Amino acid sequence: MQREVMFAGFGGQGILLSAKILAQAAMNQGYEVSWVPSYGPEMRGGTAYCMVVISDRPIGSPIIRNPENLVAMNRPSLEKFAPVVQKDGVIMINKSLISIPSGRTDVDEIAVPVGEIAKELGDMRAANIVALGAFVARSGIVEYDVLVDTVKKEFGKKPKLIPLNMKALDKGKEAAAR
């Protein structure tokens, strides 16, 4: 078994972090994982994307031309990567910033207003965690409970942020329900 997801957006959206949490969760579940970031030279802004591969065998290549799934946090990322996502994969669209559909008819597309949800919860910066919750709930790529534990551990050094992030995951999960 091998599953892949590309997280993509602009620098500052927490792309690398949310992808890392997913990779960590998969590792906690006993899988082989790879996490490969890619970002531009800019100190602020610019592009940021991250490929996560989750497998039950050693991973042959951490760079996948046609990832199974995509989490697109901004429009240029959706436009760039939607065409290469595998058939029947999940494409999660950040509805707060992207007003267009993926353009694919053969994928499981969900559009979630992660920015607004995060803002309602009190911090725009949690949008990436909302997106993560939505994507994991929809794709089942890791067990949702393992993800919750992993997020708790990730924010272990900043325990004040844990309640917010728990709510963010929940709201994401809600939004992704079929």
Added chain:
Amino acid sequence: MGKTYSKPLSLSDAHTHYCPGCTHGVIHRLIAEVIDELGIRGKMVGIAPVGCAVLAYNYFNFDFQEAAHGRAPAMATGIKRVRPDLMVFTYQGDGDLASIGMGEIVHAANRGEKFTTIFVNNAVYGMTGGQMAPTTMPEQRTSTSPLGRDVAEVGMPIKVAELLAALQTPAYVVRQAVLKPKYIVKAKKAIKQAFTYQQEGRCFSLVEIVSTCPTNWGLTPLDALDWAEDKMLDYYPLGEYKTPE
């Protein structure tokens, strides 16, 4: 009511990617204004570094060349020697010029290559995440000197203007800053003087500009300007270090 000011023709309409409070924006503008005032836009060639200003070619309305890290003075040497009619300048940061490119700049200056170097000194490596640079101040905390620059371990900061001024070949070497309006006015004059010497085919010129990096210094843009004024100007005094006369 007549027009008081407009954006220089030499500056493009592109939105820069620089951080809020970055002094690259100011320096770009000064360069563009000088080029407009001297009327040399049509024969201008800039050479962009590896660093935050790597995308400088998007921000100016004249020809640009991208160089490998630190090698801008080498490219400038080639371009200026093959096309001495062109006005050539390099735009470099601490890492590009004073680390990996130290060989290139010293020898280009020593050979007296007739181009201009704009050296942006913000005491860190910016684009790569705020690591300690040859220009980092003693005790300054950076991502690779988290306990502060220990001069007993890694030496004192390098004063590039003084270093190049010590070479025997005639040159124009000056250090200014862009930390407050009074400094910005002088920085522009220095850039204009440097380009004027190049127009005359006189000599190599270096304009070192004391600048800030709020993002990597962990300071607000305004605090960064103050920090630089307080902490950097004593060690990096402003003024002309060498003129070709």
